[in-house]
Amino acid sequence: MTDKQQDYYECKCIACGHVFHTAKSILQSDFEMNDAGSGTCPNCKAFLNLTFIPEENQMKSSLWDDYLKTKKKAI
Numbered sequence: 001m002t003d004k005q006q007d008y009y010e011c012k013c014i015a016c017g018h019v020f021h022t023a024k025s026i027l028q029s030d031f032e033m034n035d036a037g038s039g040t041c042p043n044c045k046a047f048l049n050l051t052f053i054p055e056e057n058q059m060k061s062s063l064w065d066d067y068l069k070t071k072k073k074a075i
């Protein structure tokens with residue numbers, strides 16, 4: 001049994017511009033649901049949706065409320 005390598009990706013907080021590093025969620029890494037991440041900015045504590053951008057190899061953050069609005073539009 002081998003431990004799965006945990007990769008951390010750069011993420012810039014949409015609310016305050018703070019750059020932090022975050023790992024993919026299980027849904028993002030195992031199910032390739034790139035927008036299935038969430039987290040809290042360690043600087044301003046904003047609750048964020050985290051979307052993995054494969055082309056840029058980084059996480060894009062958006063405010064959770066804005067993310068829900070775009071999700072509703074898509075349905």
Ligand SMILES: [Zn+2]
Binds near residue numbers: 013016041042043046
């Ligand atoms: Zn922030």
